[in-house]
Amino acid sequence: SQQGEEDPQALSIQEGENATMNCSYKTSINNLQWYRQNSGRGLVHLILIRSNEREKHSGRLRVTLDTSKKSSSLLITASRAADTASYFCATAPFTGGGNKLTFGTGTQLKVEL
Amino acid sequence: SAVISQKPSRDICQRGTSLTIQCQVDSQVTMMFWYRQQPGQSLTLIATANQGSEATYESGFVIDKFPISRPNLTFSTLTVSNMSPEDSSIYLCSVVTENSYEQYFGPGTRLTVT
Numbered sequence: 001s002q003q004g005e006e007d008p009q010a011l012s013i014q015e016g017e018n019a020t021m022n023c024s025y026k027t028s029i030n031n032l033q034w035y036r037q038n039s040g041r042g043l044v045h046l047i048l049i050r051s052n053e054r055e056k057h058s059g060r061l062r063v064t065l066d067t068s069k070k071s072s073s074l075l076i077t078a079s080r081a082a083d084t085a086s087y088f089c090a091t092a093p094f095t096g097g098g099n100k101l102t103f104g105t106g107t108q109l110k111v112e113l
Numbered sequence: 114s115a116v117i118s119q120k121p122s123r124d125i126c127q128r129g130t131s132l133t134i135q136c137q138v139d140s141q142v143t144m145m146f147w148y149r150q151q152p153g154q155s156l157t158l159i160a161t162a163n164q165g166s167e168a169t170y171e172s173g174f175v176i177d178k179f180p181i182s183r184p185n186l187t188f189s190t191l192t193v194s195n196m197s198p199e200d201s202s203i204y205l206c207s208v209v210t211e212n213s214y215e216q217y218f219g220p221g222t223r224l225t226v227t
Contacts (some may be wrong), residue, residue: 045216
């Protein structure tokens, strides 16, 4: 399996704090995506960063990508209780099967009031 | 974007039986995927559902166990055959819209096999 690793596996913070999750992967990629999953339901796409990009922002989300280290991080600023969910990174291969995603192990985020 | 529905949302089945899961999209899409998420685990791709041809299965998944149909560009089914408790998982379908890498997921089907 080429599944990526995410750390931490679980993260508990207070509302208003920032949350940082890291993702490492093994092969060359076309892009890396982050998804959120609430309570075992369907996944929601958060942000996509291409292999030639180093940083991307979307609202309270900031994603970085370091292809030399094969790693990415997701930063959620000013967290809210509604951000409580599991977060997964997913990579799309550089060659062939460009839409086939390989998901990381996930980080369970809990934001407490 | 795309809106995806799945039926059933959950089911409890006896071992040895089969369950067919439906995935309906509100627009025509070229690529549809089926994933499995075992309890407390990440998602694993089962297969790519190809319209008008056989599905393309990932390593570890076979057509006899997970037959897939894709009769048109808005609908697909996944059957979990001859179920065992190890098949207890959430099964999710997803789609990719034209000129995009983002995947849109259905709400999932939570299957429990007793």
